[in-house]
Amino acid sequence: MASIANLPAAGGLGDEVALTPFGTAPLPVFVQPRVEALRADIGALADWFRTNRPALDQLLVDAGAIVLRGFAVEDTAAFGRVVDCFAPTDFGYLAGASPRAQLAPRVFEATSAPAEAVLGMHQEMAYLPNYPSRIAFYCRMPSVTGGETYLADMRAVTREIPAAFLAAVRERGVLYTRNFRAPQVSTGHPVLDVFHKTWTDAFSTADPGKAIADCAAMGLQGSWLDDGSLSVAYRAPGLIDHPVSGECLWFNQIATQTLNRQNTGDRFALYERHYGSTRPRPYLTTYGDGGAIPEDFVAALYPILSRNTVAFPWSHGDILLIDNFRTAHGRNAFTGLRDVQVALLN
Incomplete structure (x- = not known):
């Protein structure tokens, strides 16, 4: 069973948030706010994020993937505030394989591949000399069915x-x-x-x-x-x-x-x-x-x-942070509208 006690950085985030494993799966770890400011104010979230970056970075290495759920991330602009806490990649999505449109200076569609297509498990841009060390996904609108960004522990x-x-x-x-x-x-x-x-x-x-x-x-x-x-x-x-x-x-x-x-x-x-x-x-x-x-x-x-695949259901406002070395990801087919966005981070 996944255990927060086994994650060295788990205690480094203080009392403002709670950490929860995803059932018995090895990943992701859910981070949820305990204080109203983090639920309601994107400025407070951005400040908390910058202050706690060392602990979050270590938790991401230890866990492989983190889901921030219940925070004040209502739209793409708010997601961009969180993304700005990280350094950008050198070449953005230049020469990338997936079909995707740019939505904001550092934010892209996760993919514009057809809804019926299942996108296989992969580490982002491993086919290029320049790749992100981390990836952030944001769920603005979950699909009616399916559409999970599924994960695998590459260890x-x-x-x-x-x-x-x-x-x-x-x-x-x-x-x-x-x-x-x-x-x-x-x-x-x-x-x-x-x-x-x-x-x-x-x-x-x-x-x-x-x-x-x-x-x-x-x-x-x-x-x-x-x-x-x-x-x-x-x-x-x-x-x-x-x-x-x-x-x-x-x-x-x-x-x-x-x-x-x-x-x-x-x-x-x-x-x-x-x-x-x-x-x-x-x-x-x-x-x-x-x-x-x-x-x-x-x-x-x-x-x-397939044996190592974990899929969690998206909720509006979720941010999924992935260690691109430790964790691969893919996308399930879906029905209905789906708006999941992505940023490439170092």
Whole structure:
């Protein structure tokens, strides 16, 4: 059973809040206000947050994920006040994979992927040299059904990954080759268009020179293809030592950026029909030396992630803080309207 007594930072937040585990799940830990000012005044919350940042940071490392529930976070502007307590990432969401619109200076849609799509478990932007160390999600409006931002403790996941797969990734790394289509070119299918982003969308520019310059600044190898699309490549370690705890953790997107039936569902047939063996696909993930990752290795990841998945129901005003190294996340399909927003933090 999860126990707050086992979290060293639990007592560091004082008497103004209460900490509660999520049943018997290892994460997240819920932090709720005990005083009216934190329930009603965003200024009081921002001040409390800044004052208690050291204890919150340690709790996030220990717990992996924290849900702030019942605080004065009524809208995107209030969420932005909390986000401003953290340093921004260097490149924002430049070259990011998920379709999302920017809502405020540091706030984005969590994703604009169709409601029926399940987004697989992943660590944010592990396919890039520059990634957030923390992520903040804000629920402005929960969906009628489903729509949970589900979580997995990557310490447990790493322990379960077959030793041969861990050793191969440690030795060879992971190579991500991603393609962004030309803005005037459609795949011919609206679902594929959503997931195969244009380079103008991915790099927030219509200037090809700036897009290539941004690739170089980010540490990506960028190249233009004959069809006007932009392909980028990045070799990542695939494993990472946590910057605070020192734990070696699985840190990659092999499970989500390998196009197969497990992570694309009904879209897999669309991908196969459209791309075949000639068109550049939005994702190609291999070992760092270009060698194919065995299908059985990739297939082994999904039941491991599933066994370690935890999903809690969103409530209006919730802020979910995630340690991006220790905790992976995904999104369940949903019905009804859903407004969940995200900020990338360091």
